[in-house]
Amino acid sequence: MAGAKILIVDDDRDLRLGLNARLRANGFETAFAEDGMMTISIALREKPDAILLDLGLPGGDGFVVLDRLRANSNLAHIPVIVISARDPEANEKRALTAGAVGYFQKPVDNEQLLAMIAEHIVQPT
Amino acid sequence: MNRLHLASAVESAGEAIVVTDCEARIRYVNPAFQSLTGYRVEEAIGQNPRILQSGAYDTDFYSDMWQTIKSGSKWSGEVKNRRKDGSVYECSLTIAPVFDGDGLIDGFVAVQRDITEIRQAERVLIEKQRELNESQREQLEMKDRFLSQVSHELRTPLAAVHQFLSLLLDDLAGPINSQQREFLGIAYRNVKQLEHLIADLTEVARAQSGKLRIEPRPLDLERAVADAVVSFDGKARAKEIRLRRKVESNLPEVMADAARLQQILSNLIENSIKFTDEEGVIRVVAGLDPDDDSKIRVTVSDTGCGIEPDAMERIFDRLHQENVEGWESRTGLGLGLYITRELVTRQGGRIWVESKQGEGTSFHFTLPSFDLPRILRPALIDRGELRPSWGIVRVDVSPMDPHSSRGASPDMSRDIYHDMCTTVHSDVDVVLRHRFCHGAYATLYAIIGSGPEGTAAAASRICSVMRRDPGALNGTIKFLVRWNADVTRPEEQKLGVDAALAIVATRIEALLEDEEWWEELNHGGSQDTHR
Numbered sequence: 001m002a003g004a005k006i007l008i009v010d011d012d013r014d015l016r017l018g019l020n021a022r023l024r025a026n027g028f029e030t031a032f033a034e035d036g037m038m039t040i041s042i043a044l045r046e047k048p049d050a051i052l053l054d055l056g057l058p059g060g061d062g063f064v065v066l067d068r069l070r071a072n073s074n075l076a077h078i079p080v081i082v083i084s085a086r087d088p089e090a091n092e093k094r095a096l097t098a099g100a101v102g103y104f105q106k107p108v109d110n111e112q113l114l115a116m117i118a119e120h121i122v123q124p125t
Numbered sequence: 126m127n128r129l130h131l132a133s134a135v136e137s138a139g140e141a142i143v144v145t146d147c148e149a150r151i152r153y154v155n156p157a158f159q160s161l162t163g164y165r166v167e168e169a170i171g172q173n174p175r176i177l178q179s180g181a182y183d184t185d186f187y188s189d190m191w192q193t194i195k196s197g198s199k200w201s202g203e204v205k206n207r208r209k210d211g212s213v214y215e216c217s218l219t220i221a222p223v224f225d226g227d228g229l230i231d232g233f234v235a236v237q238r239d240i241t242e243i244r245q246a247e248r249v250l251i252e253k254q255r256e257l258n259e260s261q262r263e264q265l266e267m268k269d270r271f272l273s274q275v276s277h278e279l280r281t282p283l284a285a286v287h288q289f290l291s292l293l294l295d296d297l298a299g300p301i302n303s304q305q306r307e308f309l310g311i312a313y314r315n316v317k318q319l320e321h322l323i324a325d326l327t328e329v330a331r332a333q334s335g336k337l338r339i340e341p342r343p344l345d346l347e348r349a350v351a352d353a354v355v356s357f358d359g360k361a362r363a364k365e366i367r368l369r370r371k372v373e374s375n376l377p378e379v380m381a382d383a384a385r386l387q388q389i390l391s392n393l394i395e396n397s398i399k400f401t402d403e404e405g406v407i408r409v410v411a412g413l414d415p416d417d418d419s420k421i422r423v424t425v426s427d428t429g430c431g432i433e434p435d436a437m438e439r440i441f442d443r444l445h446q447e448n449v450e451g452w453e454s455r456t457g458l459g460l461g462l463y464i465t466r467e468l469v470t471r472q473g474g475r476i477w478v479e480s481k482q483g484e485g486t487s488f489h490f491t492l493p494s495f496d497l498p499r500i501l502r503p504a505l506i507d508r509g510e511l512r513p514s515w516g517i518v519r520v521d522v523s524p525m526d527p528h529s530s531r532g533a534s535p536d537m538s539r540d541i542y543h544d545m546c547t548t549v550h551s552d553v554d555v556v557l558r559h560r561f562c563h564g565a566y567a568t569l570y571a572i573i574g575s576g577p578e579g580t581a582a583a584a585s586r587i588c589s590v591m592r593r594d595p596g597a598l599n600g601t602i603k604f605l606v607r608w609n610a611d612v613t614r615p616e617e618q619k620l621g622v623d624a625a626l627a628i629v630a631t632r633i634e635a636l637l638e639d640e641e642w643w644e645e646l647n648h649g650g651s652q653d654t655h656r
Contacts, residue, residue: 012281018288025297056277085280087273087327089338106280107287107320 004121005029007048009039009065010083011057015106019052019083022110028117036060040068043075049121052113053100055084055091063098070099079120083108141216141237144223147230149173149191161216161239163209174235179207194220194233203240214241265334272330276323283323287316325460332467339385339471343378343495346411346421353390354409357398365403368394373412378495379421385468386492392465393425393488400486401429414491420474421494426487432480440478441466465490497630498623504574511625516573517636519643570637 006028008019013034020030031046033039037059043051051069055062062082069075082095085106092103102116135142141158145151154169162169162177169176178187182204193200201219208214216237225231290313292298294306301309331337354370361368379386390409397407405428414422432440441462469476469490476490505512620628636642 012285014285015281015288018285018292021292021297022288025292025295085277085284087276089331089336106284107316108284110288110291 003027003029004049004117005031005046006117007031007033007039007043007046007051009033009051009057009062010054011035012054015054022114026114034058036062036065039065040072040075043069043078044072048078050117051078051080053080053082055082055086055095063094066095066098066100081113081116081120083113139238141239143169143174143235143237144232145174145235146232149233152232158237161208161214161237162206168209177206179205179213181205181213190220194222195230197222197224197230206237214239215244216240269330269334269336272326276327279319279323283316283319287313287320290316325464328464329460332464337385337467337471339382339468341380341382341472344381344383344386346376346379346423347372349379349381349383349386350390350409350411350423353387353394356391357394360395360398361407364398364401364405366398366401367404367406368409369406370409371411376412376421376494380493380495380500381472385472389465389468389490390423390425392461393490396461396488397425397427397429397486401427405429405485413494417491419494419496420491422489422491424487424489426485428485431482431484431486432478433482437478437480441476497634498626501572501626501630501633504572505626505629506622507574509622511622511629512574515629517633518571518573519637520571572633 006023008016008023008030009032010016010019011034016032016034020032023030031042031048033042034057036057039051039053039057039060053062053065057065060068062084066080066082069078069080079101080099081102081104082091082100083104083106084091088103088105095103101120104113104116136155138155139157141161142153142155143151143158144153151169151172151174154164154166156166158169159165164172164176175187190200199219199221201217203215204218205213205215206218217240218235218237220233220235222230223232223234290309293301294309294313328337350370350372354368357368394407394409401407407425407427409423409425411421411423414420466476469492472492474490474492476488478486478488480486505515
């Protein structure tokens with residue numbers, strides 16, 4: 001898992017910084033995207049092992065991004081974990097149906113998030 | 126009273142009075158008739174009262190009225206009549222036969238009271254009420270959206286504070302000294318409290334707009350109580366409070382939403398811990414409700430400070446806060462017990478409190494026990510009659526690799542349950558039981574009342590739920606379907622619906638437990654779905 005790369009997609013700079021510090025402290029590499037439009041091209045360039053995706057994004061709602069990730073044959077295999085301030089009651093099921101592997105409401109529990117990342121990252125052989 | 130007085134009374138009456146002969150020719154009208162209808166006395170005399178007909182009723186209506194009064198009975202009702210000028214008025218009308226000295230019908234007397242204004246006012250009132258409801262609904266929705274927006278906006282900065290505090294506390298920005306740790310810890314605890322407050326606000330908004338999601342299913346109460354108690358071990362120990370639990374043996378399963386039940390228990394236990402002194406005792410006790418054996422009663426009691434009698438009535442109210450001298454002054458928004466009551470009542474139970482100041486408090490709540498006939502009712506009763514046939518589907522989920530822990534996940538099971546309940550022929554099928562036996566292995570039963578096509582729909586629904594959740598299952602789903610295997614017997618049909626349903630329920634219960642019965646199916650008739 002060490003060295004695996006996580007793409008953090010969030011329009012809030014502070015949250016990106018916070019998650020970055022947390023993930024780097026746990027041995028991950030990180031990459032960032034701050035709007036929906038950029039996410040696909042950054043993902044194609046960075047080839048992350050997992051994507052942490054906010055839902056309320058400028059330039060394309062998180063669900064749109066999720067659909068586009070799933071539709072792209074180069075990106076469809078990457079596990080996506082949604083981290084959103086939105087109510088899970090109304091959004092979690094929709095996100096999982098759209099292909100996300102997990103849904104966390106902000107503020108996220110770091111231990112649970114790290115456990116989920118570990119569970120879904122495919123070990124390089 | 127002499128005739129003169131009587132005539133004078135009729136003349137001055139506020140109601141329009143018409144007297145006809147037995148051929149319905151008008152013989153007399155009073156001044157009020159003239160004011161109401163616009164027909165002068167001399168215009169009305171000799172006419173048939175049908176000059177007042179508005180055309181709002183068919184001939185049957187009038188012939189029924191005529192038959193009634195001709196047979197010697199009184200007719201009364203509300204009718205729309207037409208004035209001389211063509212305008213329509215509404216009146217309450219009573220027509221009674223008048224008898225002569227020999228008891229024969231000599232004519233009829235009709236009394237009309239104008240109710241146009243009353244009806245008009247009623248219509249305005251109804252319209253106003255509708256507008257009010259509509260505006261209340263809009264306000265509620267607006268509040269809902271506002272709260273959801275506020276919750277969203279609060280969570281984002283809170284998430285940043287939460288993350289950076291925890292980074293500091295985990296020494297990820299360098300080592301911190303013990304005082305710094307203590308202060309950061311206080312800040313962190315307060316952030317967690319804010320998180321709870323925001324969650325409570327959202328929950329209240331849901332409760333008020335009727336959007337609380339509750340999915341009851343049969344649950345083992347012993348396990349639910351144990352889970353709740355264990356999760357408060359640390360908090361109780363920190364205050365040296367002893368946390369005890371006792372669940373009556375052989376208790377039937379409780380019909381409740383697992384997550385909501387945990388929420389109820391957690392709210393009550395947390396509340397007790399808050400108001401109980403160090404070295405106190407909190408007990409969680411569950412058993413059959415002595416007042417109603419179709420319910421299960423759970424009591425959370427403490428040896429805490431108790432509640433003032435005045436406050437007991439308001440304790441479940443929204444925004445009520447218990448202010449107890451010497452106790453934590455900041456106790457939140459006062460939403461916890463309000464939410465708890467909503468959660469209990471919406472699951473068909475009730476909640477109440479008993480308390481003695483200085484001695485302690487007991488919160489009691491009840492929830493319905495698992496009642497098989499009641500659950501089967503929608504699937505097996507059709508238009509008040511027991512269906513002649515029904516089917517059982519059993520779904521076994523097992524991991525592809527028996528040593529793997531990854532197979533069925535609780536999330537997936539919840540999804541299946543929810544989807545089956547809400548989308549698969551929900552009017553005629555019920556998911557009967559859904560339980561996880563050994564980690565990744567799951568068994569689920571559905572009773573299908575909708576015919577064999579219902580079975581197929583149920584099966585395809587389960588498959589689609591599993592397929593769309595790729596992380597949840599890496600294994601095999603096996604369907605065992607028994608259709609028409611056990612029709613309801615004619616003699617049972619004769620017993621009456623409730624008794625027959627109870628018999629069928631007992632038989633179904635036995636079949637669910639009968640491994641051999643299912644084993645027979647294993648050798649044919651089952652449908653395997655591998656992923």
